[in-house]
Amino acid sequence: MENNKYLFGASGHAKVVLDVLFSNNIKVVTILDDNPNVIELSKIPVLQSKLFKIEKNQEFIISIGNNSIRKKIVDSNNFSYYSAIHSDATVSKFATIDEGTVVMPQVVINADAKIGKHCIINSRSVVEHDCVLEDYVHVSPNASLAGNVTIGEGTQIGIGSSVIQGITIGKWATIGAGAVIINDVPDYAVVVGNPGKIIKIKTK
Numbered sequence: 001m002e003n004n005k006y007l008f009g010a011s012g013h014a015k016v017v018l019d020v021l022f023s024n025n026i027k028v029v030t031i032l033d034d035n036p037n038v039i040e041l042s043k044i045p046v047l048q049s050k051l052f053k054i055e056k057n058q059e060f061i062i063s064i065g066n067n068s069i070r071k072k073i074v075d076s077n078n079f080s081y082y083s084a085i086h087s088d089a090t091v092s093k094f095a096t097i098d099e100g101t102v103v104m105p106q107v108v109i110n111a112d113a114k115i116g117k118h119c120i121i122n123s124r125s126v127v128e129h130d131c132v133l134e135d136y137v138h139v140s141p142n143a144s145l146a147g148n149v150t151i152g153e154g155t156q157i158g159i160g161s162s163v164i165q166g167i168t169i170g171k172w173a174t175i176g177a178g179a180v181i182i183n184d185v186p187d188y189a190v191v192v193g194n195p196g197k198i199i200k201i202k203t204k
Contacts, residue, residue: 005082007031007063008049008073010041013120014063017102018042023087031063054078061100062118067136067154067172070118074100081117095127098135116153125157134171143175152187172202 005026007014010033018041021028031041032049039046059082062070074081081100085091089103094111097103100118109115109127116135121127125139128147133139137151140159145151149163152171157163161179169175169185176192185191188202 003057003059003080003082004029006058006060008060008077008079009033009062009064010035010038010046011064013065014041016104017061017063017084018044020084020086020102020104023105024084026084049077056080061102063102065120065138067138067156071136071154074118092129104141110147122159128165140177174202 005028007017007028010031014031018028028044031044031046032052033046034048036048058080060079061082061084062073064070083097083099083101085103086105088105089107091103091109092111095109095113097115098117101115103121104123106124107121110129112129113127113131115133118136119133120138122139123141125141126144127139128145130147131145131149133151134153136154139157142160143157145163146165148166150168152169154172155169157175158177158179160177161175163181167181167184170187172188173185174190175181179192179196180194181191181196189198190200190202191198
């Protein structure tokens with residue numbers, strides 16, 4: 001028996017996740033969101049999490065764009081998870097994609113790339129061969145990762161940015177829109193520009 005599919009989060013990002021699911025004829029039963037003013041999204045009922053009873057045949061995607069909030073929800077709930085790949089994405093059969101991750105339309109993920117849990121690989125982004133993305137990474141639209149790039153947990157790769165081959169980016173870093181990364185990036189760094197320069201180190 002197939003498990004019932006759910007989302008947690010009913011904001012704009014959830015609309016895009018629903019498009020990914022609809023492209024594969026996957027039906028979502030209910031969306032959880034703790035905003036009491038939201039009762040429906042795309043004709044799917046929205047329920048507050050405190051009113052929801054967890055059962056074994058339920059699987060979730062955390063449909064929230066903010067990486068740290070996504071992690072907090074996962075850490076505080078005992079859900080089972082599924083991943084979703086848009087029917088218009090190109091994913092190598094040699095790539096691996098872990099639970100809770102969503103791959104948007106026109107994404108390319110090439111051979112031996114390893115994508116962690118609860119990541120967002122956004123529209124038209126490219127993850128080249130042998131890249132390793134840890135959990136809760138968000139690769140924004142039109143961003144490109146060359147081969148053998150490693151990205152730490154929770155890092156945001158900004159829209160339209162580029163990372164050259166062999167680079168390591170630490171955890172919970174932020175790469176600005178359009179940045180070109182030609183040097184390794186430490187944990188918690190904020191990097192902007194071409195070539196990318198560190199403008200600050202975030203507090204943990």
